[in-house]
Each structure stands twice: as C-alpha cells, then as structure tokens.
Amino acid sequence: MDSHDWLDTECAALEQAGLRRHLRTVMSAPTGTINLDGRDVVLLGSNNYLGLSTHPQVIAAAVEATRTFGTGASGSRLISGNSERYTTLETNLAKTKHTEAALVFSSGYAANTSIIPVLADGDDLILSDALNHASIIDGCRLSRATKKVYRHCDVEHLKTLLSESTAFRRRLIVTDSVFSMDGDIAPLRDIYEVATHYNAMLLVDDAHGFGVLGKDGSGTVTHFGLEGTDIIQMGTLSKAVGALGGYIAGSRALIELLINKARGFIFTTGLPPATLAAANAALDVMCSSPELRQRLFLHAKCLKTALTDLGYTVLPSETQIIPVVLGSPQQTTSMADTLLAEGVFAPAIRPPAVPPDTSRLRLTVMATHTEAEIQQAIAGFATVFPKTR
Numbered sequence: 001m002d003s004h005d006w007l008d009t010e011c012a013a014l015e016q017a018g019l020r021r022h023l024r025t026v027m028s029a030p031t032g033t034i035n036l037d038g039r040d041v042v043l044l045g046s047n048n049y050l051g052l053s054t055h056p057q058v059i060a061a062a063v064e065a066t067r068t069f070g071t072g073a074s075g076s077r078l079i080s081g082n083s084e085r086y087t088t089l090e091t092n093l094a095k096t097k098h099t100e101a102a103l104v105f106s107s108g109y110a111a112n113t114s115i116i117p118v119l120a121d122g123d124d125l126i127l128s129d130a131l132n133h134a135s136i137i138d139g140c141r142l143s144r145a146t147k148k149v150y151r152h153c154d155v156e157h158l159k160t161l162l163s164e165s166t167a168f169r170r171r172l173i174v175t176d177s178v179f180s181m182d183g184d185i186a187p188l189r190d191i192y193e194v195a196t197h198y199n200a201m202l203l204v205d206d207a208h209g210f211g212v213l214g215k216d217g218s219g220t221v222t223h224f225g226l227e228g229t230d231i232i233q234m235g236t237l238s239k240a241v242g243a244l245g246g247y248i249a250g251s252r253a254l255i256e257l258l259i260n261k262a263r264g265f266i267f268t269t270g271l272p273p274a275t276l277a278a279a280n281a282a283l284d285v286m287c288s289s290p291e292l293r294q295r296l297f298l299h300a301k302c303l304k305t306a307l308t309d310l311g312y313t314v315l316p317s318e319t320q321i322i323p324v325v326l327g328s329p330q331q332t333t334s335m336a337d338t339l340l341a342e343g344v345f346a347p348a349i350r351p352p353a354v355p356p357d358t359s360r361l362r363l364t365v366m367a368t369h370t371e372a373e374i375q376q377a378i379a380g381f382a383t384v385f386p387k388t389r
Helices: 003-016 056-069 084-097 108-119 134-143 155-163 188-197 252-261 273-288 290-310 329-341 371-388
Strands: 033-036 039-043 101-105 125-129 146-150 171-176 201-205 232-236 246-250 321-327 359-364
Touching (some): 039 371, 056 273, 084 273, 101 108, 108 232, 134 171, 171 188, 246 252, 290 371, 321 329, 329 359
Parallel strands (some): 125 171, 201 232
Antiparallel strands (some): 101 246
C-alpha cells in the first residue's frame, strides 16, 4: 500500500466511525447569527462569550494599533517582537488576576504546553483531572514527568494519590477551572486545601472561567475567594476576551523563569499589535460591564431549561457551556446536520474530545445573543427532537 492509499484508508475509517471532521467557512462576524457556508444560522458554538470581539471599543483599539504599529510583530519577543502593548496588557492582566505579574503567549495551547514542562520534569509527579484540556495532557507528555490521573473533580481520589506519592521531588496538580465540554466547575477551594496540605503546586487552567466568573470577570480563583494565594493561573485571550493569545499569571519569580525557559515563549513570534490592543480594550470593557455576565447567564438558564423540558439529556452545567449528550458519533452528527437545516449551528463533539459513548452537542450562548435568537434556537430543537427518537 502506498502512502496515498494509506491516507485514503484512514479517512474512510474516520468517516465510517462518524469521527471525520470537516471545515466550515464563516462568512461574517461572530455575532449571535452568522453566515455559515453562505447561509444565516443562529450560532451556538462560539467561545466569544461576552461578544467582545465585535465591541466598538475593542475594534477601534485594534484599528488604531494597526495604523500606528503595522500588522505584525516581525520577531520573537526576546528579539524584536516585544511591543510596548505587551507591557500594558500584562500589567492589566496581573491586576485583574490579583497576581504579581503575568506573561502573554501566542495561544492558550502554547501557554499550557510551555509552563508544565518548566514546572515539572522526569523527577516530578503531575496529578491531572481526568477531563482536563488536551493542551494540559500534551504539556504533561512534554514534561516527561510521571503523570497520575485523578477521577473527575474527585478530591478524595486526589488526596489518595498524593499520599501514595511522597518520593517525588516536586508534585504539581493541574485542573481546568470550568471544564470545556461539560460546563461544570472544579471544586477549587477543596483542591487548593489539598495542595497546601501536601505541599504541592497548583496550576489552574481558567480558559473558560476568565471573563465569566468572579468579581469583574476575573475568573474562578476569585469566584472561590482564593485571590492572593500562590495558585498559578493560566488563561486565554481568545474566549471571553474575544481576541487571541494565552497567559500565565503568578509570582514575578515564576514569570522570570518562564521568560528564560518556556520554549513556547522563546521560539514564537510575538502577537500582532492589533491583537494586543484589542485584548487590552476588551479587558477594560469586561471589568466594567457586569451586565454582560448577567445577560450571559440568563440566556444559558433559558436555553438549558427549555432543552430539559423538551426531553433532551442536558448535563448539569453551572456555566455558559451547555452539553446535550446523544451518545454515538453518528447520532450526534446527524442531529447537528438536522439542526443546521433548521437554521441552528450546534457543533457535534465526538471522541477524542469527549469519552466514548458521550458524543454531544456542545452549545454555548453569548451575552450578545438577542432573545429572538435564543427563541429561534429553542424552536429549532423543538422541531428536530421527534425526528431523533
């Protein structure tokens, strides 16, 4: 079999298993209704939770930065790409996250795969929640540390694993704050108490909590009243902030070490000035606009209640992420296609993004959805449901 035959066989196997992915083309701005492949549909698959990517103040900041500084950084941050916009953004991120300092990376994926190998190596142990982000899993692999997976949000299991692992030089607990495919929140206060008791480091991936939870949207650490602790916080600028990039927030000593040792920081071109300016403007809007978070959660409650009343299996999410579990990949893709025909874009999520037999529609609402758009989505689900029984 030549290489082309092998590639075709692999793609055919994915198709048969209901696991083949296809790129769709978005032909409009990411508002509540988008033009997808030439057709207007209600968008229930965006991480632009607060709608800040189209906020006039954010757009104006990006345009002005482009006029002033051009379109690209033209170098890594340690060479020539460290725009003054980074200093402003990192100062504001540290202030928002209640930490001494912060460091911006090119993406959330780069932040996780960079920091974990700095914090742990072959002499160390990482304890990771069973449903953590793929970027955390890959960061653990790159670290070459021993990894133990504790049951999802099971603090007692975490304790047991720590008590049985006293021979390692360092121990690092890593958890998502808001789990991206289930929408539940990690019991962060209990996890922090365990980390403190066992003298373990704690890294929290706040990608889906930042901008949404806590006072001023500062995130899950603040949501649990844990600001001012030694928790290391990772997050993204590409979700509620509506821009692009990832960040680490923590002590000045940690940030200094990352600047010198984090490969995803050292060997990556800096972000464009427009992106940095947009993120900084979005932070200002985010912190001063509690009504956006209020509207976000009202939309989420409305949609969750309606889907449950219609008879769908909706996981008990506490956030803007609403998982509708269908089971098989084939049934899930069929449901997504049928909903799309009804004018509702509800992305199908299948293994390996979720465990086998838990394929689902991962729905997300935005603060900027209109009530009419939410009702249109509900009507689409009501129309489709009898066809899937």
